[in-house]
Amino acid sequence: MFSLSEDHRAVRAAVREIAEREILPFAAEVDENERYPIEAQKALETSGFGAVHIPEAYGGAGADAVATVIVIEEVARVCASSSLIPAVNKLGSMPIILSASEELKQQVLPSIASGEAMISYALSEREAGSDAAAMRTRARADGDDWILNGTKCWITNAGVSSWYTVMAVTDPDKRTNGISAFVVHSDDPGFVVGSKERKLGIKGSPTREIHFENCRIPGDRIIGAPGTGFKTALATLDHTRPTIGAQAVGIAQGALDVAVAYVKERKQFGKKLAEFQALQFMIADMAMEIEAARTLIYQSAAASERGDANKGFLASAAKCFASDVAMKVTVDAVQLLGGAGYTRDFPVERMMRDAKITQIYEGTNQVQRLVMARSLLR
Template sequence: MYRLPKEHEAIRDAVRALCDGKVAPNAAAADESGEFPQASYEALRAGDFHAPHIPAQYAGAGADALATAIVVEEVARACASSSLIPAVNKLGTMPLLLGGSEELKRTFLPPVARGEALFSYCLSEPEAGSDAAAMQTRAVRDGDHYILDGVKRWITNAGVSQFYTVFAVTELGAGARGISAFVVDKDDAGVGFGAQERKLGIKGSPTREVYLDGVRIPASRMIGEPGEGFRLAMRTLDHTRITIAAQAVGIAQGALDAAVEYMRERRQFGTAVANFQGLQFMVADMGMKLEAARQLTYVAAGKSERSDPDLGYFGAAAKCFASDAAMAITTDAVQLLGGYGYTKDFPVERMMRDAKITQIYEGTNQVQRIVMARHLLHA
């Protein structure tokens, strides 16, 4: 019978204890204010859960893909916005881990591992969302430097993060083969940020445009070789869609926990509503979908650790299934709480709003279905 290794269960217990005590209490306030949950970041940093995936040789905790998914899941159970701290640190640094030079890794990974900096990922643009290869941001070679100009949109933790993986066109007319990847520092001259987006959910994680106005950086800050950027971007997403699946699982678990607790305590017609068969059917379906999503996510995490050939399929499947499940589970949780579920006095309305983005970012679920279909039809 399949069971998680004891060390992974120990990680879950540690993250859950920390989040119950020091992250969950900040979740409602972060949602209400739309401010980055600094106290939660400090708590995650103290527990070494802010960027657990970074290898030990770069001052990191060296957590494998499954352990990292469990960390993201447990943080998301308490606060979806805070779960984007470890999730986006992995997203931003994954291109370096996959294709960066040793110099780049040793320069930029240790500050993230030590909790001194966050790392974001700049792929999308105003006119290049799902069609990422249509990006307009340019990087022009100038001696030993590149000069970057363009606008990146929907950048998670923009303005808070110190470092950014930026994808830009280095060869016009070459399509995806003309895109390269670079590390940009917030303090580089010409880097700017737009106003914070006014979002439905994950309000405690700032989302802004990133402006690149003649940003001059050393050529050594290119990740990999010229023209490898788009391939790196897609390989990165194969791995990090699993962290979004884990985030969705965590949000759904938080909603299910809240609904079960409410059903046990709420009384109508002289008995706990947990005794009503119609509601029991709902909660049973919620639990079934949640566990299926969790197991698919963990399988995908194992494939990520091994870089299996079918990782792309399983990453897309886990992200798609888990996010759809999270949206259904959180919506049902609101329904189970009735009028109370629709108020901010209970967390499930926030969780429902937070769940929605998991169906959209790192590739919409329509895109995930295209990825899966292509794998099945052309395998």
């Protein structure tokens, strides 16, 4: 079982102060103009919260998994788009931390720890979403190098990141055992960033296709042995699905905070909305579900840190439950604000739009339920 330490509480207080002072003031405008939250990136990098999970051996803070989800949760409470900076840095770098050679770790991780570079994760393709084994991106050896060809889609922070962890097929006859993982740099010849997607939410975080057109990378940029990429991808998700749950909890908490403040002030029929029992019950349910989700997220993060046997089940449960809670809570927050909640003058409509993606990426919630069921039934 986990318990929050004084260090964890100190991390929360520090990140909340930074988020409210340096990220919140830009959140609405970032969403409105669909622009990257550069102010958030600078604030997180300056304070050392952009990639706290990187081990100390590579210049990072070496924060544990619970501290990492607290950082993401607190940033998401004010701006979901900005929370993808620490979240995707973890997603992109975990395959390297878990499976790469020491030389490759030394080549990539210090630049992420320092904030000099960011890293994205490239698994999905247009015809290979939940069915990742259907991917068509190929990598072939050419002398000492690898040459990649294909297209990846839904790549978070593409065009902003310098490094990309890419899954590609090296042996088509072996299905998932023929998938390998590579690290590509934006300066590598044949690497091309596509156009930006037009999205419902998280509009400040660019989502793009990336293309590999005879993209040549050095041979030492393969992560682990050939054919181990899919296993690395699955192991990565055990560590990173809790971060999406943390993002969801943060969004939900932000929406609840706005709703509580609003019902305490708004009057109807001569009474404040907070005095109506039906609305009190809505607020109570929202808070109860957020606390349950938060506890499950921290439990899952702690399990991934320890390497518990049930960490995969907990990761799926935490991501699935928290994102469902975020969707419900943000919809209820809009309802509590009534017509005002439906306008962009208040942040709850943005939070509702942002919450939706947490039910979809890093494995849809339908896939999470499959993962949980198989874990229970095998």
